[in-house]
Amino acid sequence: MKKIFYIALFSISTLLFVACGVYSFTGGNTGDAKTIQIDFFPNQAPLVEPVLTQRFTNDLQDLFTRQTNLTLTNSNGDLYFSGEITDFRVTPMSGTADQTAAQNRLTVTVNVRFVNKLEEKDDFEKTFSFYSDFTANAQLSGGILDFALDEIVERITQDIFNASVAKW
Template sequence: MKKIIYISLFLINSLVFIACGAYSFTGGNTGKAKTIQIDFFPNQAQLIEPALTQRFTNDLQDLFTRQTNLTLTSSNGDLHFSGEITGFRVTPMSGTSNQTAAQNRLTVTVNVRFENKLEPKDDFEKTFSFYSDYGANSQLTGSVLEAALDEIIERLTQDIFNASVAKW
């Protein structure tokens, strides 16, 4: 009788572990892909922030290497990202009684081309955009710019990850 209980427990535990093995905690499904190529994203916006291109490209590469088992390659990757930064703009958001801006919004827009060489039906070209608000009395330099870019780049890279491998 004990033997049957042990065998049953072993089978149940085995099934649970096998079923959980297909789940990814990051939500990403890279299929049979082993490598990823993420090209440099040049800044083609009218207003240019010099550090943005390198920072965005590095953060996108870091996200994929941290949350997937893909190996980063410089050419011929199974998954391939390319594109450009197409927008970097500051707009006033809310006014005061003195007809001045109380808050400004920094918006960054990125055009992304994704190619999945193993599953061509997953290919896309999309525009991703996100923003960060900051006080109108603040200059968009130093820590204000860093905080805004941190928020924007984190959201943009996560949105790109979700659209490409998480399929959200």
């Protein structure tokens, strides 16, 4: 009786282990792709933040190299990203009794073109956008700008990852 129990337990454990093997821990499914090419994302926004283009491009490259087994290449990648930063805007969000802004919102918008050379049905061109709020009496520079860009770039790059390889 014990022998049958151990055989059943071993069989079920093995089945579960093998069945879970097709999933990755990062949620990304790159298929048969081996390389990824991520071009520089120029800033085409009316208001330009000089560090944003390099920061966004580097963070997107870092995200894909950390969470997938793809090799970053400068040309002819199996997965290919290009695009541009199309908006960098600060808008007042909430007012006070004396009709001044109590809070401002920084919004960044990025247009992304994704080409999967191995699965053309996965290709897309989409706009991704996110924001960060900060108090109106604070200057958007230094630590406040760094914090806002950290939050925005992290969210947009994760959304791009999810749309391209995680299929969320």
